[in-house]
Amino acid sequence: MAKSLGSSPRPAHAITLAEMNRHFDACPRCLTARNPLQHVHGGGTTERPGYCFVLINPTHRNLSTSPLYEGLRFPFIGVRAFWRVLNRGGFFSDEVLQIVEMKPWTDRTTKAVLTELKLQGIYLTNLVKCAQPNPEVPDRRTFFEDMPLFSREMLLVRPSRIVAFGQLTVSVLTGQSIRLNDYYRGIRKMGMSTEFYFRPNEGPSIPVLPNFFPTGRGSPKLAAEILRLIKRTTWPEQSERPSPRRGCSEARASFAQHPQDVNNSSNLPLM
Numbered sequence: 001m002a003k004s005l006g007s008s009p010r011p012a013h014a015i016t017l018a019e020m021n022r023h024f025d026a027c028p029r030c031l032t033a034r035n036p037l038q039h040v041h042g043g044g045t046t047e048r049p050g051y052c053f054v055l056i057n058p059t060h061r062n063l064s065t066s067p068l069y070e071g072l073r074f075p076f077i078g079v080r081a082f083w084r085v086l087n088r089g090g091f092f093s094d095e096v097l098q099i100v101e102m103k104p105w106t107d108r109t110t111k112a113v114l115t116e117l118k119l120q121g122i123y124l125t126n127l128v129k130c131a132q133p134n135p136e137v138p139d140r141r142t143f144f145e146d147m148p149l150f151s152r153e154m155l156l157v158r159p160s161r162i163v164a165f166g167q168l169t170v171s172v173l174t175g176q177s178i179r180l181n182d183y184y185r186g187i188r189k190m191g192m193s194t195e196f197y198f199r200p201n202e203g204p205s206i207p208v209l210p211n212f213f214p215t216g217r218g219s220p221k222l223a224a225e226i227l228r229l230i231k232r233t234t235w236p237e238q239s240e241r242p243s244p245r246r247g248c249s250e251a252r253a254s255f256a257q258h259p260q261d262v263n264n265s266s267n268l269p270l271m
């Protein structure tokens, strides 16, 4: 990824998301590797969303990575399995899922999905915007190179909290290595908590809620279950949040309704 923007002395607020996206598209790494796939930008609610859903990187399964594609680009265009998980997790309406299930996937489908993300107050993005022709994850160096830009992206979008899908995403964002199984057992027993944070280069720290990876080799069922727990949680307003730098033992948020559903779950984690 080009480094000039990430290390630019220009204040972050002077850079728009559109400018950042052009910067992603001029990525020297893909140029050198002659990667024909298009970059996939973040999409959804771009100003102070309640949630930023973060995954690792796009693959060729996203229709917008095709060199011939000219429309909007954001994660999981054409990947129905992901939107089913969001639907089961309470973050995607049945009506729009019906549109998603229709074949073929058209520009109308893409627009309906984007509108739904905005309605739900979600910004959806990947740590790395470069698309790969296989499901392999990028190497550590790539995450390191792209972190300044991701940090800027968060500073522009200013989400209230991040939902990090997959152990690797959690580890890259928080610098902490957690076992998702243990985390899941903990929140089933005690309720959701905000004990992990992403600390960008500038601006306030952002709470990170770990989740299972929702597709492929991940755990779609458990990912949806954690999304449901997140959806039912009453989160403190941002101004009420204690500073994570003064101690990471923020009080556990409470379930607004149906806490019994959490304890009734019989599914044990798969990863």
Ligand SMILES: [Zn+2]
Pocket: 001, 024, 027, 028, 029, 030, 031, 039, 129, 130, 131
């Ligand atoms: Zn690239």
